[in-house]
Each structure stands twice: as structure tokens, then as C-alpha cells.
Amino acid sequence: MLLALSDVTKTYPGATAPVLRGVSFDLDRGRMLALMGESGSGKSTLLHLIGGLDTADRGRVAINGTDLTPLDDAGRAGLRRGTVGVIFQQFNLVPSLSAGANIAFQARLSGRHDPAVDRALADRLGLADHLHKYPEQLSGGQQQRVAIARTLAARPDLVLADEPTGNLDEASAETVLTLLMDLVAETGAGLILVTHSERLAARLPRRLRLQAGLLA
Numbered sequence: 001m002l003l004a005l006s007d008v009t010k011t012y013p014g015a016t017a018p019v020l021r022g023v024s025f026d027l028d029r030g031r032m033l034a035l036m037g038e039s040g041s042g043k044s045t046l047l048h049l050i051g052g053l054d055t056a057d058r059g060r061v062a063i064n065g066t067d068l069t070p071l072d073d074a075g076r077a078g079l080r081r082g083t084v085g086v087i088f089q090q091f092n093l094v095p096s097l098s099a100g101a102n103i104a105f106q107a108r109l110s111g112r113h114d115p116a117v118d119r120a121l122a123d124r125l126g127l128a129d130h131l132h133k134y135p136e137q138l139s140g141g142q143q144q145r146v147a148i149a150r151t152l153a154a155r156p157d158l159v160l161a162d163e164p165t166g167n168l169d170e171a172s173a174e175t176v177l178t179l180l181m182d183l184v185a186e187t188g189a190g191l192i193l194v195t196h197s198e199r200l201a202a203r204l205p206r207r208l209r210l211q212a213g214l215l216a
């Protein structure tokens, strides 16, 4: 099993009520799901726990059979580097690096850099003519395609995408989601896509909805 969550509970320090009250679900390799829920329902919190950026108070978050919960920061970072890739709504590109260097960045960090993989991704994402440009010289859709290439170039087992098309117009959002889903499917990774859009969520084979700290 690529990802297994059981009874995951999270209360932020100082908060009166838990954000997550016992969330359980599994995701196999090569499977995709949309994670939905109202603003503040805990979607980003859940992605942070899965990505090892924060820890659950109770329950189990296992990636490829390894429970993240008892690991220290360094242990979680090590596991994340090799297995989980995150794509954010704000793209989070490094402004001082060209598009090409941004694409190579994470793969280099995880010791998996392969220029042939970068080139193939740049071609598929329509970025081949833009690799010398800096993020500020790219459109929003192009920046998000660089962010997708950067994540996939590191060949993660699991891709977490937090509103990856939230900053794009409707047509660009459709195009970018199609490319993301096609490329993830080709690598055989799993995908969790957080979205507020019913229309985009309907394109994924499975949908989960967070409500009052539980999956509805």
C-alpha cells in the first residue's frame, strides 16, 4: 500500500477543537483521488501530515509501509525526499533560478537528477522554449507547468497537489490538470489533488470530502 492513514487526529496548539478527528483512508500506487471540503475543513493540514511536514497527535500515517508518526524531523524529511512530491497553488519556484534549473532542483536534492527526464518533461509540458527564462518572465500557467515538471523530475511515488490550478484561469486549469494527470499516470505514482472545484474533482476517479474533521 502506497499510503495508509488510520484514525488520524490533529489539534493545533492553542486551538479548542481538533481539525481532524479520526481520518482513515488508503491509496494504492497508480491511483488518484480528489480531496474536497469547505475552506478551513483541514485539507491542507491533512496534506501536511501526509507529506511529513507536520505530525499527527494520534493515529498512523504510513507511506510504503513506514509510519511517519514516530519519526523525528530528519527521519520524516529523509522519507519525504525520496517518495513524496508536493505541488502548491503559489508554484513556489526559486526566483533566482531559470525554469530549467528549477526543474532540476528537487531531483538534484534527492540524488535522482537525470537530464533526459527533465528534457522529456519540458517537452511534454510545452516548456522546451522557455527553459532559459526566470519565473517572473513566465505566465502563471507556465510557472505551474515548471512546478509540475520540478516535482515529477524527482520521480516521487506520491504526488500531493494543493489547489495546483487555483491561480489559473479556467482553460489553463483544465490544460494543466490534464497534463498533471497524464504524467502522473505514466509514472505510476499516486496523486492526491486538493480542489474546491467540483468540475475538476469530477475528473478524478475517487473523491473524498472532509467535513467537521471527518471524511464524509
Ligand SMILES: Nc1ncnc2c1ncn2[C@@H]1O[C@H](COP(=O)(O)OP(=O)(O)OP(=O)(O)O)[C@@H](O)[C@H]1O
Pocket: 012, 013, 015, 019, 037, 038, 039, 040, 041, 042, 043, 044, 045, 046
Ligand atoms: N499552523 C496552524 N496553527 C493553528 N491553526 C491552524 C494552522 N494551520 C491551520 N490552522 C487552522 O486549522 C483549520 C484547517 O486549516 P486548513 O488550512 O487545513 O484548511 P483547508 O481545508 O486547507 O482550507 P482552505 O480551503 O481555505 O485552504 C483552520 O481553522 C485553520 O485556521
